[in-house]
Amino acid sequence: xxxxxxxxxxxxxxxxxxxxxxxxxxxxxxxxxxxxxxxxxxxxxxxxxxxxxxxxxxxxxxxxxxxxxxxxxxxxxxxxxxxxxxxxxxxxxxxxxxxxxxxxxxxxxxxxxxxxxxxxxxxxxxxxxxxxxxxxxxxxxxxxxxxxxxxxxxxxxxxxxxxxxxxxxxxxxxxxxxxxxxxxx
Ligand SMILES: Nc1ncnc2c1ncn2[C@@H]1O[C@H](COP(=O)(O)OP(=O)(O)OP(=O)(O)O)[C@@H](O)[C@H]1O
Ligand SMILES: [Mg+2]
Numbered sequence: 001x002x003x004x005x006x007x008x009x010x011x012x013x014x015x016x017x018x019x020x021x022x023x024x025x026x027x028x029x030x031x032x033x034x035x036x037x038x039x040x041x042x043x044x045x046x047x048x049x050x051x052x053x054x055x056x057x058x059x060x061x062x063x064x065x066x067x068x069x070x071x072x073x074x075x076x077x078x079x080x081x082x083x084x085x086x087x088x089x090x091x092x093x094x095x096x097x098x099x100x101x102x103x104x105x106x107x108x109x110x111x112x113x114x115x116x117x118x119x120x121x122x123x124x125x126x127x128x129x130x131x132x133x134x135x136x137x138x139x140x141x142x143x144x145x146x147x148x149x150x151x152x153x154x155x156x157x158x159x160x161x162x163x164x165x166x167x168x169x170x171x172x173x174x175x176x177x178x179x180x181x182x183x184x185x
Pocket of ligand 1: 009010011012013014015016017033062110111112135136137138139141142143
């Protein structure tokens with residue numbers, strides 16, 4: 001399985017999501033953008049200017065989008081685009097969707113609060129019809145790199161965490177199940 005995570009908009013949670021998905025799905029993690037993934041996911045994560053097309057991988061494309069990146073996007077089983085609810089994020093997301101020749105796009109309304117998910121769903125559902133998942137704004141995502149654990153590993157690491165984060169990552173868990181089901185069927 002190959003999963004690409006991309007948005008030209010910075011700070012929308014690409015690396016955090018890519019890291020948790022790679023760990024939870026036991027996949028390699030390749031990125032063309034600087035981050036702490038090589039420390040947090042030893043032997044499995046690698047940063048390189050031009051990531052190669054391999055299998056069993058999550059790509060975190062935060063860096064330069066060149067022909068090599070577009071080629072990998074088009075050959076991925078899923079292209080996940082995290083976005084936040086603001087017009088600049090919407091604009092960059094629309095232009096990115098139009099650049100990709102792949103129908104298996106998944107949108108993630110990330111860091112979502114209050115009406116954010118509804119706004120994103122209203123705008124993108126009619127326009128494109130891709131599945132959209134909500135990942136709420138939560139402190140758990142900052143912890144993932146501090147503890148070198150995926151979001152679900154943190155949630156399930158103790159009874160207390162299971163309680164504290166009981167509603168924090170339901171959208172992430174749905175996304176994880178969606179990917180697992182599609183991949184098996
Ligand atoms: N769902 C979330 N809720 C709250 N904070 C989040 C969430 N997802 C990510 N963050 C935080 O947002 C910040 C940016 O996240 P991240 O580095 O994953 O984004 P990015 O899109 O990879 O950014 P860049 O464009 O700089 O590579 C980090 O501090 C991260 O902990
Ligand atoms: Mg990043």
